[in-house]
Amino acid sequence: MxxxxxxxxxxxxxxxxxxxxxxxxxxxxxxxxxxxxxxxVCIQGEECAAASGAASASASGPRSGEDVYNSFCGACHGVGVLGAPKKGAAADWAPRLEKGFDSVLANAINGINAMPPKGTCGDCSDEELSEAIKFMSN
Ligand code: HEC
Structure with a gap:
C-alpha cells in the first residue's frame, strides 16, 4: 500500500x-x-532608413541626378507644386541660382518654406542632391 x-x-x-x-x-x-x-519596417526619413540607404549607396554607388529627381523631386518640381521651381524652367531657377549654387544646395539640404529637407530623400548624400539640382535647373 x-x-x-x-x-x-x-x-x-x-x-x-x-x-x-x-x-x-x-x-x-x-x-x-x-x-x-x-x-x-523602416519608414523613409527615419534613421533606420538612412542606415540601410548608406549600405545600398555604397553597394551600387551614388544615384544619378535623374534617378534622384524621378524618385523624390519630380512630384513637386515637375509641375511646380507650392511654387517649387519647375524642372528645366530657366526663369524659375535663374533668380535662385543667382545667390550661388552652394546656398541653393544648402536650402535643399535643410529645407526652405514648403520645400522639405533633402526634398524627402532622407538618405541622399549632398552629392546626389547636388546632381538632382543640376538635372532640374538645366
Ligand atoms: C513636397 C514638394 C517638394 C519636393 C518633394 C521637393 N521639393 Fe524642392 N522645393 C519645393 C518648393 C515648394 C520649393 C520653393 C521653396 C521656396 O523658395 O519657397 C522648392 C525649392 C527647391 C530648391 C531651391 C532652393 C533655393 O535656394 O531657392 C531646390 C534646390 C530644391 N527645391 C531641390 C529639391 C530636390 C533636389 C528635391 C528632391 C531630392 C526636391 N527639391 C524635392 C518643394 C519640393
Whole structure:
C-alpha cells in the first residue's frame, strides 16, 4: 500500500515538474521572442532608413541626378507644386541660382518654406542632391 502511494506521488511530482517546465518556456519573453517578425519596417526619413540607404549607396554607388529627381523631386518640381521651381524652367531657377549654387544646395539640404529637407530623400548624400539640382535647373 505505501509503495503504491509513493509511486503515485512520484508520478504526480513528475507531472508537476513537466508543467512547470512548459510554463517557463511560455513566459511572455519566450513567446515574444518566438513570434517576433522576421524583418522590421523602416519608414523613409527615419534613421533606420538612412542606415540601410548608406549600405545600398555604397553597394551600387551614388544615384544619378535623374534617378534622384524621378524618385523624390519630380512630384513637386515637375509641375511646380507650392511654387517649387519647375524642372528645366530657366526663369524659375535663374533668380535662385543667382545667390550661388552652394546656398541653393544648402536650402535643399535643410529645407526652405514648403520645400522639405533633402526634398524627402532622407538618405541622399549632398552629392546626389547636388546632381538632382543640376538635372532640374538645366
Ligand atoms: C513636397 C514638394 C517638394 C519636393 C518633394 C521637393 N521639393 Fe524642392 N522645393 C519645393 C518648393 C515648394 C520649393 C520653393 C521653396 C521656396 O523658395 O519657397 C522648392 C525649392 C527647391 C530648391 C531651391 C532652393 C533655393 O535656394 O531657392 C531646390 C534646390 C530644391 N527645391 C531641390 C529639391 C530636390 C533636389 C528635391 C528632391 C531630392 C526636391 N527639391 C524635392 C518643394 C519640393
Amino acid at each position: 505505501m509503495k503504491a502511494i509513493r509511486s503515485v506521488v512520484a508520478v504526480l511530482a513528475g507531472v508537476m515538474l513537466t508543467t512547470l517546465a512548459i510554463a517557463s518556456s511560455n513566459s511572455d519573453d519566450a513567446i515574444r521572442e518566438r513570434i517576433k517578425p522576421a524583418g522590421s
